[in-house]
Amino acid sequence: MPPAHPFDDDKLKEECGVFGVIGVADAANFVALGMHALQHRGQEAGGIVSYHPEHGFNSARRFGYVRDNFTSQSLMQTLPGPLAIGHVRYSTAGSKGAAIRDVQPFFGEFSMGGAAIAHNGNLTNADALRKELIERGSIFQSSSDSECIIHLMARSLQRNIPERVEDALRRVEGAFSVVAMTRTKLIGVRDPMGVRPLVLGKIGEGWALSSETCALDIIGAEFVREIEPGEMVVISEKHGIESVRPFRPQPAKFCIFEHVYFSRPDSIIRGRSVYETRRQIGVELAREAPVDADLVCPVPDSGTPAAIGFAHESGIPFGLGITRNQYMGRTFIEPTEQIRNMGVRLKLNVNRALVKDKRVILVDDSVVRGTTSRKIKEMILDAGAAEVHFRIASxxxxxxxxxxxxxxxxxxxxxxTMNEEEMRQHLAVDSLKFISLDGLYRAVGEAKGRDTKCPQYCDACFSGEYPIQPSDMIEKGFRLKAAE
Known part of the structure; x- marks a missing residue:
């Protein structure tokens, strides 16, 4: 597998995306389109499993982009049938740059028939489960935490596959949105806190499950509703949609970073436009951290809606001071030392005529390691900007x-390891301000900000307050905030 792009390591990576369709001719073609719309959630690999009453289960798993693998007629003809599920992957558990056996969906043959699963999320007790399962005779084929679910299903004593899915998921901890399939059923499940997204759509006489609403749009499906936290839906052509709640109710903790970065801006989350929420983040940021400047410039592409909101609220002109090379793939060129030294210039270029002699506000979605932020700042100054101010939309x-x-x-x-002023000095910018956690909550629709007693979202990456115990990581020595 070719190496990932060397300058993409300063962003939080987009988990995975899942998609499934039942009740349409050539379901795998619809799934491929849905996976294409979810490509932003994972670019490492993709896979499809389909079922046809005469041809049985068929699968295809490939490294790389959906457009490069699941568009050939010869391949798609090997995936017939009215029922299919798919998965786009960015590895978060198991080995990076892994073998094809790590690519989902995973398939298992049980006494009552075959089943395939695709999982978005991460199981926080996967190490303990894997150890237990191996000691009891399970033979793992991949390094993925998701494979634990298949083995737990195999060991379940329940009478049918949907009940075995329930049984297996009661054993796991962590975040999961699962799309699964049998010979006749499409199954969707969200973890009890609803950390990861999953939505339901209607397409003709059939149904679709998807990580985001934007993938329903591409196949012409009507958005029906979100699968609720702790809900399991079983969809069949014979019985329609059956909904059960196999888990003990818990407070909802949807990932707030879906609003900030992960989801596509044309998706709808919890009844709100992702684009509008990001624009509102910029409005809140302008109110919290005003600065005298001449130009508001987004760091493309994820900073653009927030920059628009910041410019509108502050009255400072908006301008595309940085242009992104849209045609630079993750494997553009072998990352030699000479190429690495070019930094982000291979990916981003500054509009010199626009930023020269200007006091520029750069709006970005986040700062992770800070390496890319420093390089972008240097590019802006090299282009003749008078000042550089960073405003961060998280x-x-x-x-x-x-x-x-x-x-x-x-x-x-x-x-x-640094406070805000230390980060400003490290980045060597004229000012640096982040939106407050309260401001972020207001932007996503919580008028009073973050209720510290019971926040409505998972914001552990900002607060250090983990709603689900990261058991495996604690076992490896990770110290929770309370232990510091």
């Missing part, structure tokens, strides 16, 4: 995520 990222996001170790997070 609070300082000081804690790693264990729920399906590829986050650096805590000591590599800039905000874990």
């Amino acid at each position: 609070p300082p990222t000081a804690w790693p995520c264990f729920y399906g996001v590829d986050t650096p170790q805590r000591e590599k997070l800039l905000a874990a």
